[in-house]
Amino acid sequence: xxxxxxxxxxxxxxxxxxxxxxxxxxxxxxxxxxxxxxxxxxxxxxxxxxxxxxxxxxxxxxxxxxxxxxxxxxxxxxxxxxxxxxxxxxxxxxxxxxxxxxxxxxxxxxxxxxxxxxxxxxxxxxxxxxxxxxxxxxxxxxxxxxxxxxxxxxxxxxxxxxxxxxxxxxxxxxxxxxxxxxxxxxxxxxxxxxxxxxxxxxxxxxxxxxxxxxxxxxxxxxxxxxxxxxxxxxxxxxxxxxxxxxxxxxxxxxxxxxx
Numbered sequence: 001x002x003x004x005x006x007x008x009x010x011x012x013x014x015x016x017x018x019x020x021x022x023x024x025x026x027x028x029x030x031x032x033x034x035x036x037x038x039x040x041x042x043x044x045x046x047x048x049x050x051x052x053x054x055x056x057x058x059x060x061x062x063x064x065x066x067x068x069x070x071x072x073x074x075x076x077x078x079x080x081x082x083x084x085x086x087x088x089x090x091x092x093x094x095x096x097x098x099x100x101x102x103x104x105x106x107x108x109x110x111x112x113x114x115x116x117x118x119x120x121x122x123x124x125x126x127x128x129x130x131x132x133x134x135x136x137x138x139x140x141x142x143x144x145x146x147x148x149x150x151x152x153x154x155x156x157x158x159x160x161x162x163x164x165x166x167x168x169x170x171x172x173x174x175x176x177x178x179x180x181x182x183x184x185x186x187x188x189x190x191x192x193x194x195x196x197x198x199x200x201x202x203x204x205x206x207x208x209x210x211x212x213x214x215x216x217x218x219x220x221x222x223x224x225x226x227x228x229x230x231x232x233x234x235x236x237x238x239x240x241x242x243x244x245x246x247x248x249x250x251x252x253x254x255x256x257x258x259x
Contacts, residue, residue: 026249030171033230034241036142037166038157039133041067047146047158048131056141058161061134065146065158069131076124079117086110086117139163142241167236169200171247172210172226180250181205187231188248191239198238200231200247 045067052064093110096102139161146158169189173181185202206228231247233239 026177028171028173028247028249030169030245030247032239032241032243032245033168033170034142034162035166035168036160036162037136037139038160039064039136040155040157041133041152042130042154043067043072043127044152044154045069045071045131046151047148050144050146050148050158052141052144052159054141054144058135058139058141060136060138064133064135064141064161066132067152069128072124072128072131076121076128079120079124083114083117083121086114090114133158135161137161137163139166162241164236165232167233167239167241168203169231169233169239169245169247171229171231171245173229173249175209175225175227177249178205178227181229185250187250189231189233189239189245190248191243191245194238194245198233198235200233202229203232204228204230 047065048068049063049066051062051066052058058064090107090110090113093102093107097104097107141159142162143160144158145156145160146152152158169187181202183202183205186199187202189198189200190196191198209225209227239245
């Protein structure tokens with residue numbers, strides 16, 4: 001009985017020590033942010049096809065949307081017709097030069113015009129191809145901004161996918177803790193309903209303070225300075241955009257703030 005009681009006391013002591021350790025761990029509050037990719041057409045047009053919806057998982061190179069290609073098809077047809085004419089002109093100039101009837105300059109001008117026509121055809125084909133927007137990376141569609149039938153201006157996003165590696169944890173630390181946090185440091189991240197043991201790597205440490213008082217810093221004001229830190233989660237699929245999290249800093253970053 002005595003042995004059992006001693007074992008229970010040891011177990012309770014270990015739990016108490018663990019609880020105290022957790023309480024003394026330097027922890028700050030943060031949230032999950034996303035670096036979205038905004039996919040937009042090069043030229044204005046009407047959304048002709050929308051291949052994804054919000055929440056869809058897409059692979060790199062998958063079709064996201066298509067914008068009506070009518071004008072680009074017309075430009076390509078015109079460029080191809082001009083190319084045929086320039087080819088005929090070049091062949092004629094080449095034949096005349098071979099018979100010593102035409103001049104070398106006329107042949108060179110015809111060849112230059114042919115090359116220009118070929119370049120315009122290639123450009124028109126590229127513009128037509130780019131009316132179909134493909135996913136630049138694998139990820140999840142976070143937002144759809146335009147629907148089929150709506151006209152989208154050039155450069156305005158139609159959809160925004162989020163690659164998993166573009167998730168980041170953002171939090172702020174006090175001035176007294178800043179010197180203990182370095183790029184590449186590991187931090188432990190916890191949140192409601194999340195699995196245990198989630199970690200992230202510090203990817204950015206701000207060089208300037210937030211909420212900085214003007215000109216002169218007293219000791220109390222210096223204690224209020226905070227610096228933004230960003231960390232990339234090692235398991236980004238475990239987090240959601242906007243989710244509040246608690247970040248346990250590296251063991252050495254235990255400096256407190258004055259109030």
